[in-house]
Amino acid sequence: MGLSGLQIYKLLPKTNCKECGFPTCLAFGMKLAAKQVELSACPYVSEEAKAQLAAASVPPIRLVTIGTGDKKVEVGNETVLFRHEKTFFHQPGLFVRLKDTLALPEFEAAVEQVRDYSVERVGILLGVDGIAIENASGDAATFAKYVAAARAKMEQPFVLIASDATAMDRALEQTDGSAPLIYAATADNWKEMADLATKHKAPLAVRADGDLSALAELAEQVKSAGVENIVLDPGARKPHDTLVVLTQLRRLALKSNFRPLGYPIVTFPGEDFESEEDEVVLAAQHIAKYAGVIVLNHFDPAAIYPLLALRQNIFTDPQKPIQVSPGLYEVNNPTPDSPLLVTTNFSLTYFSVAGEVEGSGKPSWLLIADAEGMSVLTGWAAGKFDAEKIAKSVKQFDVLGKISHKKIVIPGLVSVISGELEEELPGWDILVGPREAIDIPTYLKTWN
Amino acid sequence: MPIAVEIPKEKWTGRIREITLGATADEGGTRKKTVTVGGESTLPFLTFEGEIPNPPVVALEIQDRYPDDWSTVLKDAWGDVLNDPAAWATRAEEYGADIIALKLQSAHTEGDNTDAAHAVDTVKSVLAATGLPLIVYGPGQPEKDNEVLVAVAEATTGERIALGNCEDKNYRTIVAAALANNHLVIAKSPIDVNLAKQLNILISDMRLELDRILMDPTTGALGYGLEYVYSVMERLRIAGLTGDKMTQQPMICTVGEEAWRTKESKVNEGVPTAWGDWERRSKNWEALTATTLLQSGADIVVLRHPESVARVKETVASLLAQ
Ligand code: B12
Ligand code: SF4
Numbered sequence: 001m002g003l004s005g006l007q008i009y010k011l012l013p014k015t016n017c018k019e020c021g022f023p024t025c026l027a028f029g030m031k032l033a034a035k036q037v038e039l040s041a042c043p044y045v046s047e048e049a050k051a052q053l054a055a056a057s058v059p060p061i062r063l064v065t066i067g068t069g070d071k072k073v074e075v076g077n078e079t080v081l082f083r084h085e086k087t088f089f090h091q092p093g094l095f096v097r098l099k100d101t102l103a104l105p106e107f108e109a110a111v112e113q114v115r116d117y118s119v120e121r122v123g124i125l126l127g128v129d130g131i132a133i134e135n136a137s138g139d140a141a142t143f144a145k146y147v148a149a150a151r152a153k154m155e156q157p158f159v160l161i162a163s164d165a166t167a168m169d170r171a172l173e174q175t176d177g178s179a180p181l182i183y184a185a186t187a188d189n190w191k192e193m194a195d196l197a198t199k200h201k202a203p204l205a206v207r208a209d210g211d212l213s214a215l216a217e218l219a220e221q222v223k224s225a226g227v228e229n230i231v232l233d234p235g236a237r238k239p240h241d242t243l244v245v246l247t248q249l250r251r252l253a254l255k256s257n258f259r260p261l262g263y264p265i266v267t268f269p270g271e272d273f274e275s276e277e278d279e280v281v282l283a284a285q286h287i288a289k290y291a292g293v294i295v296l297n298h299f300d301p302a303a304i305y306p307l308l309a310l311r312q313n314i315f316t317d318p319q320k321p322i323q324v325s326p327g328l329y330e331v332n333n334p335t336p337d338s339p340l341l342v343t344t345n346f347s348l349t350y351f352s353v354a355g356e357v358e359g360s361g362k363p364s365w366l367l368i369a370d371a372e373g374m375s376v377l378t379g380w381a382a383g384k385f386d387a388e389k390i391a392k393s394v395k396q397f398d399v400l401g402k403i404s405h406k407k408i409v410i411p412g413l414v415s416v417i418s419g420e421l422e423e424e425l426p427g428w429d430i431l432v433g434p435r436e437a438i439d440i441p442t443y444l445k446t447w448n
Numbered sequence: 449m450p451i452a453v454e455i456p457k458e459k460w461t462g463r464i465r466e467i468t469l470g471a472t473a474d475e476g477g478t479r480k481k482t483v484t485v486g487g488e489s490t491l492p493f494l495t496f497e498g499e500i501p502n503p504p505v506v507a508l509e510i511q512d513r514y515p516d517d518w519s520t521v522l523k524d525a526w527g528d529v530l531n532d533p534a535a536w537a538t539r540a541e542e543y544g545a546d547i548i549a550l551k552l553q554s555a556h557t558e559g560d561n562t563d564a565a566h567a568v569d570t571v572k573s574v575l576a577a578t579g580l581p582l583i584v585y586g587p588g589q590p591e592k593d594n595e596v597l598v599a600v601a602e603a604t605t606g607e608r609i610a611l612g613n614c615e616d617k618n619y620r621t622i623v624a625a626a627l628a629n630n631h632l633v634i635a636k637s638p639i640d641v642n643l644a645k646q647l648n649i650l651i652s653d654m655r656l657e658l659d660r661i662l663m664d665p666t667t668g669a670l671g672y673g674l675e676y677v678y679s680v681m682e683r684l685r686i687a688g689l690t691g692d693k694m695t696q697q698p699m700i701c702t703v704g705e706e707a708w709r710t711k712e713s714k715v716n717e718g719v720p721t722a723w724g725d726w727e728r729r730s731k732n733w734e735a736l737t738a739t740t741l742l743q744s745g746a747d748i749v750v751l752r753h754p755e756s757v758a759r760v761k762e763t764v765a766s767l768l769a770q
Contacts, residue, residue: 084679102538118721121671216451239766243493243743251456260451277735281763284736286742288678302724306670306712306732310740313675348672352711359718375673381638438711 067157
């Protein structure tokens with residue numbers, strides 16, 4: 001956990017020599033605590049103080065990277081228990097489990113399916129992060145073969161699941177140094193697994209069931225064997241148990257600053273359940289409450305898509321809605337006589353509307369007012385998307401320089417502003433569009 | 449060497465209020481059973497440091513007119529009963545709902561614009577068709593809500609129906625009707641901790657006991673504002689547990705209405721194949737909206753799909769099973 005300005009001050013020379021550019025050591029300490037300056041700006045700080053400050057600045061939950069290159073996944077390094085306290089930073093990686101007992105062509109097809117899955121939401125491409133390959137066959141050569149086959153098909157990171165160190169080693173040989181998550185070191189095999197993690201520069205999951213002190217001990221052991229990138233599996237599988245233990249782990253790291261368990265957590269929401277319906281609900285729970293890596297047993301777009309939407313929601317910065325730039329947007333190559341619609345710059349609103357207008361095939365102009373990232377009704381209720389703002393946007397973005405008519409379609413939800421807007425935009429026709437974006441294509445068919 | 453791990457526990461000083469919906473014959477109503485929510489002295493499902501005497505419950509939403517604008521997935525799941533609120537209520541009870549949430553949609557001025565007498569008849573027929581406690585919503589227009597809810601309140605004295613919604617615009621009339629006829633109210637505010645608290649204060653200033661006020665902090669569906677609602681609910685719950693008396697009301701979320709309004713639930717034409725099978729996707733949309741809000745403190749979730757009832761109830765049970 002970060003130190004306060006006062007705590008930092010105690011470690012500084014306290015000479016107030018001003019060379020750092022601040023009048024006093026205390027002022028400098030305050031700036032350091034706020035992370036607005038670098039410690040190196042003070043030439044006199046002792047080595048010992050440096051070491052102490054460095055130790056204190058280590059994040060309470062370690063940032064662990066799985067995979068390499070563009071598709072790598074970074075998890076951990078969270079700083080709060082509740083997203084309203086600041087924000088959650090690193091969304092959990094979603095992995096789909098495939099076993100090496102599948103027929104190879106089937107396995108390869110599944111790999112491709114996960115690799116190619118991609119869906120857009122509010123202008124952001126979402127997808128599954130990688131696959132978890134399990135050595136269900138128990139055979140080292142088969143495992144290695146399947147891992148190699150998957151590597152040849154996808155760049156996304158892997159989780160490798162095997163209890164036998166030899167099988168793990170042979171599989172790791174097939175991953176071209178791409179740092180998959182090794183699952184898992186247990187009390188029985190941790191030495192060998194820790195060696196493999198070091199040899200292949202890969203992160204290592206440690207598993208101890210039902211006993212956090214055993215888990216802490218195991219994590220410390222693999223750490224002392226030189227492994228720093230650790231992921232925890234406390235072994236809980238049922239909804240109540242996972243909620244409790246994941247909450248306890250997050251609190252231990254953040255509130256107690258308990259280093260031995262300051263790592264991201266891996267969960268397996270499908271392991272205790274046969275049914276995919278139960279799995280998706282438990283996976284959702286793990287997204288909200290504290291998983292770093294989630295390994296799913298099923299791959300069904302009808303479940304993956306809602307999970308991705310949820311993950312995007314929970315990991316959005318609560319202080320800053322996702323926004324687009326205000327302006328006059330062209331959809332489907334409009335001409336000066338094409339319809340003009342107006343909405344807000346809240347990404348969710350913009351993409352809902354733009355998607356429908358685009359899908360309608362009708363060339364159109366889309367005027368995006370600066371509503372400070374608020375939805376239509378929120379913006380209206382807050383006075384950020386009213387008649388005045390719309391009229392202002394019409395002028396600001398030189399709408400009349402581009403279109404030849406004076407008709408503007410407003411969202412159905414703010415039909416009440418049409419009178420005011422007529423006053424703000426004299427000579428214009430104010431047309432009230434449908435309330436929901438999905439009805440826009442039908443509406444545009446009748447527009448003339 | 450084993451490492452000592454000391455689990456950090458929260459010592460909350462506050463407790464959420466217990467509220468009972470419905471009244472049996474002994475208690476002055478006609479319900480076969482009552483439902484009590486609230487009473488928590490810990491964050492959702494964290495029973496290792498506090499109590500959850502009453503698990504969250506599920507209400508099924510029914511309407512007093514055929515819901516033309518509902519998703520086909522929903523209409524197919526319910527079938528014919530959608531034409532008859534009483535039959536619909538009976539079916540909802542069979543599906544395992546704890547509470548029936550009746551929306552008097554036909555009273556909407558831009559729809560059938562039915563009157564107070566019609567509302568009373570509907571409510572009476574639903575009361576006769578089910579033994580469960582009731583929530584009754586007006587059409588969502590302050591003046592019309594007042595008109596129909598007051599009549600309903602008077603015609604059902606003693607039933608402890610939860611009347612919704614009381615918003616800052618129209619809470620007085622509805623609160624007065626609840627006070628006079630032994631009902632409860634649902635205080636609805638737009639996703640804001642202070643506004644929620646403020647409305648609870650205004651309502652209790654009218655001398656309605658706090659154990660007759662449910663609060664609805666406004667729901668946003670998965671992908672459509674869920675994250676804001678989630679955080680406001682967490683903040684309200686933490687405030688209540690920390691001892692703020694005016695945020696200790698149990699929370700109700702209109703999950704079904706929001707989730708089934710989304711494009712994901714409503715349509716299947718021209719949507720990306722990556723959205724997956726329509727029916728499974730839309731049921732997941734409702735279930736995930738509900739279960740995520742349960743994590744942030746919902747005590748009652750109002751759902752629309754019959755299968756969601758069992759699914760959400762099982763989730764609640766598994767979240768409490770030690
Ligand atoms: C999330 C949310 C918030 C978030 C902000 C989210 C954001 N970035 O905008 C927060 C918590 C900050 C918030 C705050 C407030 N909110 Co608010 N909020 C919501 C909520 C839950 C969802 C809004 C949303 O994201 N909708 C999704 C987007 C995509 O919808 P949309 O922009 O309307 O777009 C759709 C349609 O309008 C249409 N469309 C859009 N553009 C166009 C254009 C054309 C031409 C056409 C044809 C169609 C069209 O297509 C879209 C999809 O169908 C709603 C309630 C609800 N469940 O809907 C309340 C709601 C909008 N909020 C409300 C209020 C009152 C407020 C506050 C004023 C409360 C307060 N006093 O503090 C504040 C205002 C903000 C401020 N002062 O800072 C009220 C508005 C009431 C009213 N009718 O005026 C609502 C309706 C809740 C309620 N029932 O009381 N809010
Ligand atoms: S340079 Fe170092 S010693 Fe000098 S005032 Fe700044 S912090 Fe203090």
